Amino acid sequence: MTIRELIKKTEAELSEVAIPNFISDIKALVAFSLQTSLAQLYAMQEDEVNFNLEQYWALISEYKNGKPLQQITNRQYFYGNEFYVDSNVLIPRYETEELVDYINVIIDDRKTKKPGPLTLIDIGTGSGAIAISIGLENPDLKIYASDISEPALRVTQKNLTKLECQNVELLQGNMLEPFIKEKIKADILVCNPPYIPKQQKISARVKDYEPHVALFGGEDGLFFYHEIFKNWEKVMKEDGILCFEHGYDQKRQLEKLVRDYFPKKKYKFTKDVNKKWRMLFIYLL
């Protein structure tokens, strides 16, 4: 059987299961089984299959049962780098790359307007996607990244080593506590907190496979924003910036909170590439 025939056969096998993007996922799983890249796979369509088909169908069966592609291959591309991911961390999402982009612009702007060392904290770092991507782009920045989950931090450490990122230090603990304990004062705070409301229905692929500590943000999904809005002064320099990702339908509630907690501060909400409200920036000066 050729690679092309195997792909067709797998497509037929999965056609009755409603999995978005399953055709591109199948190609990714074939490339994974061949230990090659997607680009190479296209050049190998007429080659005979030379890997263990039993193992391949076992992967397809896991996929069919709901396991995300990224947890099968243990990889997710984010901001141009291949991150290791497993069931202990949220699979980094493409929308979050946009947050990283905005923060890189903020950093450049800060460097021009106020030269000198800059410190960034990333709360709930998970795989380290945000902290490591920013760290690699800005090797002169000092970054502290935290998570409450020790298994998640083991994944972050793995990615720090894999991607040779030198300027990110890891801290374990609840929200701002480790930063307060270490007396860290930051210029930029980043947080993509768990923001799904507790009762919200979400796809089984997410609910059954991704860690709940990374998903749910209390009754209304806003628990972690409250926590930071209440206590930011303990960890921020007075001219700092707070940067958040949030759910596409949370702008209205979040804006009310921002007005309550920061009546005199400037803030900005930004949409993602899908035209959904996704990011919030609060200027503390």
Ligand SMILES: C[S@@+](CC[C@H](N)C(=O)[O-])C[C@H]1O[C@@H](n2cnc3c(N)ncnc32)[C@H](O)[C@@H]1O
């Ligand atoms: C939505 S995930 C974001 C992961 C990563 N920053 C990203 O953008 O892909 C939220 C992260 O917050 C962590 N977390 C949950 N509760 C926390 C808490 N009380 N203190 C610190 N981190 C927490 C979770 O373990 C998870 O890694």
